[in-house]
Amino acid sequence: MKDELIKDVKARYREAFGTEPLLIFSPGRINIIGEHTDYNDGFVFPAAVDKGIAAAIQKSDTGVSTAHALDMDSTIEFQLDNLKPQAEGSWENYVLGVVAEIQNRNKVLGNFNIIFRGDIPSGAGMSSSAALENSVVFGLNELFDLGLSKLDMILISQKAEHNYVGVKCGIMDQYASMFGKKNHALLLDCRTVKSKAYEIDFKDHQLMLINTNVKHSLSDSAYNDRRSACESIAELLGVKALRDATLIDLETVKDKVTPANYQKALYVIQENNRAIMAAKALEDGDLDALGKLIYGSHDGLSKQYKVSCEELDFLVAQARMNKQVLGARMMGGGFGGCTINLIEKSATKAFAESVSEAYLKAFGKACSIYFIALSEGTHLVN
Ligand code: GLA
Numbered sequence: 582m583k584d585e586l587i588k589d590v591k592a593r594y595r596e597a598f599g600t601e602p603l604l605i606f607s608p609g610r611i612n613i614i615g616e617h618t619d620y621n622d623g624f625v626f627p628a629a630v631d632k633g634i635a636a637a638i639q640k641s642d643t644g645v646s647t648a649h650a651l652d653m654d655s656t657i658e659f660q661l662d663n664l665k666p667q668a669e670g671s672w673e674n675y676v677l678g679v680v681a682e683i684q685n686r687n688k689v690l691g692n693f694n695i696i697f698r699g700d701i702p703s704g705a706g707m708s709s710s711a712a713l714e715n716s717v718v719f720g721l722n723e724l725f726d727l728g729l730s731k732l733d734m735i736l737i738s739q740k741a742e743h744n745y746v747g748v749k750c751g752i753m754d755q756y757a758s759m760f761g762k763k764n765h766a767l768l769l770d771c772r773t774v775k776s777k778a779y780e781i782d783f784k785d786h787q788l789m790l791i792n793t794n795v796k797h798s799l800s801d802s803a804y805n806d807r808r809s810a811c812e813s814i815a816e817l818l819g820v821k822a823l824r825d826a827t828l829i830d831l832e833t834v835k836d837k838v839t840p841a842n843y844q845k846a847l848y849v850i851q852e853n854n855r856a857i858m859a860a861k862a863l864e865d866g867d868l869d870a871l872g873k874l875i876y877g878s879h880d881g882l883s884k885q886y887k888v889s890c891e892e893l894d895f896l897v898a899q900a901r902m903n904k905q906v907l908g909a910r911m912m913g914g915g916f917g918g919c920t921i922n923l924i925e926k927s928a929t930k931a932f933a934e935s936v937s938e939a940y941l942k943a944f945g946k947a948c949s950i951y952f953i954a955l956s957e958g959t960h961l962v963n
Contacts, residue, residue: 582700586635587962593651594637594696602637602696603723607716607959609633609707610757611788611921612912613766613871614878615856617886619751620808621815622772622822623853626860627753628781629761630953634712635962636697638720644692648676651698661690666745675710678745679717682737688727695720702949704796706913710746711754714738715959719759723961731958732774735759749805761958768860772824779863781955786868786907789922789929791936792949793892796917803888804914807845814838814846823849841887848885852878872907872923879910879920888915895943896920899936906932919951 587604594602608629615625641647649656650672657673664681667673676695683690697716701709718734721727729737735755742750752771760767760776767776815823817834823846831846838846855874862870879897883889893911897920900909905928912921924932933950940948 583631583633583635586698586700590635590637590651590696590698593649594639594694597649597696598639598641598694600639602639603720604962605636605638605716605720605723605959606962607634607636607712607719608758608761608956609701609709609712610754610761611707611790611953612753612757613788613921614852614859614875614910615753616852616878616882616910616912616915617807617888618824618849618853618856619753619769619771620749621751621811621849621853622824623849624856624860625751625753625769625771626766626856627757627769628766628955629757629958630707631956632699632701632707632951632953633758634697634699634701634709634716636695636716636720638693638695638717638724640724641692641694646680646692647694648673649694649696651696661692666747669747672713674745675713675741676717678741679714679737680721681745682740683718683721683727683729685740686733686737688725688729690721690725690727693721693724702792702794704794704917705790705792706911706915706918707790708754708758708913710742711738711758712959714741715755715758719959719961731759747805748801749808757958759958761956763957764955766955768856772822777860779860781863783868783923785926786923787926787929788953789924789933790912790919790951790953791896791922792919792951793890793896793917793940794946794949795890795892797890800914800916803916807886807888810842810845811849814842824853826850844885845887848881852881868907868923875908875910875921875923876901882911882915886915890916892917892940892944893920895940896936896948899939900924900932903928903932903935
């Protein structure tokens with residue numbers, strides 16, 4: 582699929598502009614555990630996958646820049662000195678935001694054309710947005726020799742999301758998409774922005790994603806609300822971020838915060854611990870322990886942090902009824918998208934069938950099943 586995408590954007594670029602483009606592939610990501618901990622300076626455990634965005638980019642001498650989203654058959658034309666965020670929810674903001682944030686760093690860009698296409702289902706919680714942002718910043722860095730490091734580039738992508746898209750996201754998605762390593766997951770410390778790579782070989786088990794194919798609309802505002810609740814509790818505790826707080830610290834402010842916010846901070850502290858314990862479980866090859874942590878993560882996300890939804894809870898409940906699924910949880914920001922399941926290989930077919938049937942019966946719509954390979958981060962393609 583990746584090769585097809587690349588071939589396609591290359592052909593479309595040649596057809597439209599008659600020149601040879603630079604080609605970039607930028608992946609989406611999964612996250613094994615550590616959800617909503619990144620903007621609390623905590624730990625996450627993501628990996629880049631073999632689904633992503635393929636982009637073709639080259640300089641333009643026409644005095645304007647253009648971006649074309651093949652999947653939406655939509656084009657924009659823009660002037661580099663007159664950038665503004667577009668309507669909320671539009672794909673243009675990911676491209677324009679990156680261009681604007683590069684310029685904010687006093688880097689000089691020339692006009693360019695970019696054509697892109699992807700195979701990450703939108704709303705799946707697999708970070709198609711970070712993949713797109715990274716493909717743009719990576720392509721522009723190459724094209725105009727900007728001298729940006731990978732770290733600079735992901736910070737630019739993140740700022741684009743904050744200032745143009747309007748989501749105050751953490752650094753997990755952009756990091757995983759840029760720094761991903763084949764067959765590895767990255768235990769990332771979101772404070773130092775440094776990671777340790779863990780080879781992932783679950784032997785007779787594997788990861789399986791199930792997409793609810795829903796995305797409830799309150800997700801962006803709910804995300805920003807969660808983030809500010811966490812920041813206000815950290816401030817109350819006199820620490821830089823919740824990553825610095827212990828369960829005992831949190832008890833000292835219990836009567837100063839709402840019960841709902843207390844639960845949210847409790848979740849973050851517990852989830853951060855779970856991410857660290859998950860790395861230990863992996864080191865020990867203890868998949869049962871890893872699975873229990875994954876289920877624990879879902880319970881916290883659903884009952885304490887309140888970012889799950891009926892469809893996600895249903896899929897996790899189905900997993901729990903199957904002894905061959907060691908762990909399952911919602912993945913990403915929440916309110917829809919995928920669950921990630923750690924399942925015995927021999928059981929995948931039967932579970933895929935039974936869960937699909939049950940989901941269809943319960944919600945009158947189909948879920949989708951994906952198997953992914955852990956892959957390299959954003960890179961040039963020849
Ligand atoms: C979204 C954000 C990430 C992270 C996750 C939740 O994917 O972009 O920064 O906060 O939600 O873990």
